[in-house]
Amino acid sequence: MGRCVRALPTLLLSVNLLLMVFAGAALATAARLKWDPTLYVALREVFPREYRVVCALLPAAAALLVLLAHAALLALRCRPPARRALLATYAAGSLLLVAGEVGATLWVAGRVREWLGSAQAAELAHALRTSEYLAPLLQHLAYFHPLPERLRDILREAEEDAPRNAFAGGGAAAAVVLLQLLAAALALAVVCSPGRRARRWSKTRDPDTDTTTTPLSVRRGEERAPLRAVYKQGRLVLV
Template sequence: MACARGLCTADKVFIFINIAFAMYSGAMLATAARLAWDPSTYTWFRFLCAAQYRVSCAYVLAAGVWLCALVYLAAATRCLRLYAAGVACLVASEVAYGAWMAASLAAWWRSAPEAELARHGMDVMHDLKPALLAIDRYRDVARPLYDMIEEVEREAPNNAFVIIVFGVLGAVLQVAAFIMAVRLARRARGSSAGSLPEKACAVADEDSDTGAPTAPPGWRKRANLGMYTILDKIF
């Protein structure tokens, strides 16, 4: 229980949140690299949704770099308010990006010719499977193709599930990061404000002895050494 209480302090939670932010940043930078250079990722996306592809590439890269900067700011205790402002800006940008993507994809699905092409492509996939099963001469090639199409149709919804889960987790982490940063900033400000009266009292106590001369540094050590020398000569 003591270990659990030690792990649940605000400082430790803040560290864990920023470790998760670093992992998210690496994942987003890797995704941006795949969107830019991996043909299996960007070819169909760029062909069907050119505008959404360009915006997504730029935003994912910018968000990954922004998270890197937030992790760097987390190490500087004097920048906690700036860190909280950065998290708030990131959340606002995510809301704006998500709203724009939803609206643009809805409009794309209704009226874009590429959307009609995508619908025809899905129909072709459904018609292609019986044709592959009917091919006897090239069964050793047709059967693996059929299995791959079946696997894609079966496993494709998992991508949406993973995106939703990690999106919700990222939102929770961002809210927690903002709250923890504000709490730690208030605590740091309170501790610094509390130390000022103590310093002022110490200065006032030193100044209150106006009649006493100011002792040079190290005088007590030299006085003790001199006393021991005198006692040694006497005895």
């Protein structure tokens, strides 16, 4: 049991290290949503409000993950009272962040589901179906210049990669939520874990004689008389 308790801080640091990886991925995704035209143009035109919300939440969540990880690292280097306070704050912040992430994800999913049943989605689906008739035209134009053929390959690749990107994003979001819950549980376990037992023998050092005394007691007949074991120059002397 004691070994498990001592391993809790190490596990907490390991989980925070994994969370930092996902925080970097979230920052990279936020940058791509802001500057990669192959991704942000379609999302901005189809889901303008949801696009703005996601662009704001991704870097904010990543920054909060980094701050919480630094708080946990600082807590494990503090004394027990400050450590408990910082770890409790870390656990509360992690749970609040998880609640915000889950709420934002459910809101975006509800908006997307609502849009899929709208007339705008039906028009877009019809336009995508008509793009199949453009393939022979693009192939014919590729005889004069390779750009139309390249455009057709890009469209085909985007259509094939869309489900994979959705599965990858959903899996990453689920992993982040699980890691945050695990980190909060580990932080609370460290807070609730018992401290080190007090030493049985209290030792005092005399700065003048450079001796260490340990309180002892022995029986003399029917009485219990206190004694002191004094270490002087490597020898034990009972006083």
